[in-house]
Amino acid sequence: MKIAVDAMGGDNAPKAIVEGVVLAANEFKDMEFILYGKEEAIKPYLSNETNIRIVHTDEKIESEDDPIRSIRRKKNASMVLAAQAVKNKEADALFSAGNTGALLTAGLLIIGRIKGIDRPGLLVTLPVITDSEKGFNLMDVGANADSKPENIHQYAVLGSEYAKLVQGIKKPTVGLLNNGTEENKGNDLTKRAYQLLKNEPMIHFIGNVEARDILSGVADVVVTDGFTGNAVLKTIEGTAMSMMKLLKSAVYDNGTKAKLGGLLLKDSLSEMKDVLDYSKHGGSVLFGIKAPVVKTHGSTGKEAVYFTIKQIHEMLASKVIDDLVTHFEAKQDEGI
Structure with missing residues (x-):
């Protein structure tokens, strides 16, 4: 299981995000974490790099940014790169504590809706x-x-x-x-x-x-x-x-x-x-997207990050998205 993490999203990023990921990485050995963000800001909080790697970028989406405009213009933002990784099958799920509107937009415009779902x-x-x-x-x-x-x-x-x-x-x-x-x-x-x-x-x-x-x-x-x-x-x-x-x-x-x-x-x-x-x-799940897209509160601490990753682990293990894709696409093909 590979999780694309927007390490720069949230009020307490990257500290709370990285420390929460480390807690989860110590427990879930079957997960790999890809942290998108500024490497020099992330590194000081990494006490374990066994199943964690960093994809460096200097760009991030701020809490006050316009959701649609920021997703379209900030192509190298940590959230956008994480969403692209899920779209390209390089990761199985997207996690962020950043701008809620931007995350919803990234889920819809980059990863995409399940066929047959009108509005996630x-x-x-x-x-x-x-x-x-x-x-x-x-x-x-x-x-x-x-x-x-x-x-x-x-x-x-x-x-x-x-x-x-x-x-x-x-x-x-x-x-x-x-x-x-x-x-x-x-x-x-x-x-x-x-x-x-x-x-x-x-x-x-x-x-x-x-x-x-x-x-x-x-x-x-x-x-x-x-x-x-x-x-x-x-x-x-x-x-x-x-x-x-x-x-x-x-x-x-x-x-x-x-x-x-x-x-x-x-x-x-x-x-x-x-x-x-x-x-x-756990966090809030944008349900109806082709992969798990999960948001936790912007002011979250490392414990909440850990519980959200645990939730993502359970979602991926249960294959709930695969079942929903099969169900709704079948209904769409039947014209229901």
Whole structure:
């Protein structure tokens, strides 16, 4: 397995990216890592070069760069070279913590869509608060602000196959995010999507689900349009951060008794923080592309990089992309 890594993408690059790759390289001996970026900046953080090599380039895509323009004009940017390596079959997957829009563009314009997929979407695995080991998949979380019912239908199939093949869930449940659980709830988009999902034999559709229930594990896969999904994701992120700040304030700003109580609850609070941290489930997958394209948060640390590479390893081992290519290309050939 060969992974093309944009070593210069992200707020903490290349340090966090390279250190995370080294952690993964020490564990996954069946993987080779190709780091694209400035060699003199990468080298100081390489403590192991056994299955890691560097492809030097001075150019990179900045966080403020226009996605389409940067992909087209910065031909030697670390992200572009990494994407080209996947397109040319020199690598099996692309990983970056850089500019999200540019990565989506690179996936679409350079690597390309699976035949039969109208609009690839972003899938993220989020924690289930009642089970620290379990997560659920939310898709789309921002690749497409506007979606058609057919797009949401495809997200359900993509997400369900990911849950089956990568996460090992035999019969994953699929829910449609809506403002009520009744079949007639929602706007025109969700009502039409509901009918498509209800009649799709490849998924185990359980109907509409509400946002207040998704962190309780109401479904293994929750599908929605990209605008709504992105808003939900950021709401969850913001709520988790606010909760931790409130708890910290309650302990440190209320005298000795509160601090003693906080000390006694230290292990429990640490466990709560761990449950809310979804980085251990990996990064966001641009699903519907001919190869795994995976993005982690720009401010990520080496541990999150490691977990994202572990996720890529599981995706490649499961051959989920190959199965999806076969399925959607067959449907396209049948004219469905």
